[in-house]
Amino acid sequence: MEQQTCGGRKRKWWKKSLQEARTINVRLSEQVLAQHGVEQVPVWKENRNVPFRPPHAFLSLLAVPIRRLSLPEGFRRDEFLKIIRESFFALFICGLTDLVAGFYLSSMDRAFELLPGLLILVPGSIAMRGNIFASMGSRLSTAIHIGEIELDVRMWSSDVVRNNVLSAFAQTLFSGSVLGVFASIAAFLWGMNVVPWYSFVAVGVLAGLISGVFLLLFSVWVAIGGFRRGWDPDNISAPLITSVGDLVTLPAMVLAVFVVMSLSGGVLLSIAISSIAAAIGLVLYSRHSFHTWNIIKESLPILTLCAVFSTTSGSFLERYMAVFAVYPALLIFVPPLNEEAGNLGSILASRLSSGVRLGTIKMGFVPDDVSFMSMLAVLLQVALVFPLVAVAAHTFSIFMGVPAPSLGDMVAMSLFAGAIIGVVSGVLAYYFTFASVRCGLDPDNVVIPVITSVMDVVGTLSLVMAIHIFL
16 A cells, blocks of 8 residues: 555655645535634635645644544644644743743742741742733633724723723732731641731732733733734633743742831731722722623632632642752742643633634533544643653753752653643533533633632642652
8 A cells, every 4th residue: 555655655645645634624614614604714725735734843743643533523623733733832831931930939948938838828829820810811812802802002992901901900919918818827727937917918919019010911912912923812821921920920929028028017017908908999999890890700709719729739838848858859840830730721711711702612511522622632732741841840950950850750750740630620621611601600700710729739739649659
């Protein structure tokens, strides 16, 4: 057979089969467009005779099996590859940046000495930046898809952007206050000798405001700028925003700690009370705008629940501090592991939310074909990204002189934890989105915060399980 030959003949078969799959795919897509009454001719239809070329050298290994998959009607193979290509790039870059954040975390010993119990506050502060601004990016992405935002100079004056900016500021003040209170309660339950509660609140609020200004601008740029460049914001916004949030939040926390420790107790108490009052005032003021109030009333209960999960994750880290002291490289591995866990679920949740709005996905107790293929495309990233992050973490640890387990152990722990994370994040993302739709809530407001916070706990627990198994 021509398939069994080598060299040029096999290469011709490969190209021929891909060309046939592309032609069939175009015909199926034309039928789906006709059924929905869509008259606009997509860009990919104009270039149907162009031979397929793998989008990335590393991902070219996946090109043939993906092209030969029997994908559901309405879900193009090119779209499947696009999800993998764009998500892989975003997740891998985010994993590398999170390693930098992890190394910074391992070097925060001076801040931990000044403020005992600060490690309990770290996961929550990091997660809240992703919860608030990744959700904002998802809302902007959905608004772009359905045409509510015009991509010109007038976008900054649009009601959608203004409502998201106001709600993000209110959420930042609220989450910083709640995290500070919960961290102080957790430290008291663990029997730790810590500073008063208002010091935690001051650190949470100051770190949130310092990092929030930058992340606000970055979220708008990713959603709108990415769409202008032909990228799907649903595939890239959550990973990029959360990873940049890691890099910005940790230095902001260190700065906040040194500011707080230089102030008197009376000043810190005034800052804490003023922050709580300002958060309440902004929440009440948001009632004048229907869309802003809708974001606030749906997100604040979720952010409170997320603060509980994040504080629980921080408590586990504090409990296993002795293990991290032996292998500090594992502490470097914490931010990328937790963030990639939340990113996987956030990408899927963002795609499901947009699909529900556009009518291309029908939510039910059993995922439809399009939802399942979206889940599969996202979950494939576990096998691609997590081993590379483990190798990068091991290399980074050796280069920086940080004690670390062997490379094989780190890759094995990464794959073990990634398998748990991939399955849990996919299931939770779908059914949280399904539950929010059934309850009449906007998935962009509630799903991503819940996913990222729950996956903080899942990521931490999976890492602890991997440590017990492989070390």
